[in-house]
Amino acid sequence: MTTGTLSPPNRLTEDRETYSQAQILSALSFAFRLSKRESVSAQNIDALCNAFAYVVDAKSPFTYHHSVRVAETAESMARHLGMEPESVVRIRRAALLHDIGKLFVPDAVLHKKEGLTQDELDTVREHASLTEEILRCVGAFSDLATMAGRHHERLDGSGYPRGLTSEDLTLEDRIIAVADFYSAMTENRPYHQAISHEDAMAVLQRYVPHKLDAACVLALATVRGGGIPVA
Numbered sequence: 407m408t409t410g411t412l413s414p415p416n417r418l419t420e421d422r423e424t425y426s427q428a429q430i431l432s433a434l435s436f437a438f439r440l441s442k443r444e445s446v447s448a449q450n451i452d453a454l455c456n457a458f459a460y461v462v463d464a465k466s467p468f469t470y471h472h473s474v475r476v477a478e479t480a481e482s483m484a485r486h487l488g489m490e491p492e493s494v495v496r497i498r499r500a501a502l503l504h505d506i507g508k509l510f511v512p513d514a515v516l517h518k519k520e521g522l523t524q525d526e527l528d529t530v531r532e533h534a535s536l537t538e539e540i541l542r543c544v545g546a547f548s549d550l551a552t553m554a555g556r557h558h559e560r561l562d563g564s565g566y567p568r569g570l571t572s573e574d575l576t577l578e579d580r581i582i583a584v585a586d587f588y589s590a591m592t593e594n595r596p597y598h599q600a601i602s603h604e605d606a607m608a609v610l611q612r613y614v615p616h617k618l619d620a621a622c623v624l625a626l627a628t629v630r631g632g633g634i635p636v637a
């Protein structure tokens with residue numbers, strides 16, 4: 407068994423709209439070499455999560471840096487909520503990997519500006535269950551599969567893919583759901599322009615408490631600054 411530490415790809419620059427093919431290949435090759443190992447150190451699991459996040463974010467200029475932003479936000483929220491260090495690490499890793507299922511959604515659908523057909527919407531929504539399936543197949547990631555696959559679930563059962571409710575969703579799940587929703591609203595997408603922090607917080611607040619966890623939204627407001635806007 408090999409026990410040394412592999413070198414992760416050079417830190418990818420943050421001022422580009424998309425990563426170069428060489429950078430993506432470097433991240434994939436690093437991930438592949440790690441996956442051949444019998445055991446993976448915590449340091450290398452983190453590097454592997456980062457590598458896959460870079461690959462997912464590189465798929466489209468619209469998802470550029472999304473996974474990394476969700477991870478940074480979710481990690482800050484988890485710390486603010488006083489979660490145990492092991493939980494904070496799990497949340498960061500699951501957030502980095504939460505959209506890995508999008509690798510299987512065609513760009514033509516992901517980049518579509520006009521409204522999606524029901525079939526296309528179903529295809530996009532499938533990414534959440536694909537994320538769970540993919541992660542469950544990779545030993546080092548299997549314990550993150552459930553959490554990562556739940557990032558579009560809502561407390562009232564209106565989310566997907568399973569329509570879980572508050573009884574099923576843990577604080578970890580709720581943190582990632584809020585961090586993902588906030589990040590998506592404050593980033594450009596083919597079908598909408600990024601909105602401001604204040605406007606995004608106002609939207610999140612409208613979904614409290616039936617869809618989103620109140621404590622998580624408050625934690626986000628605190629760690630991102632600006633507080634909760636008065637309606």
Ligand SMILES: [Fe+2]
Nearest residue numbers: 504505557558
């Ligand atoms: Fe997603």
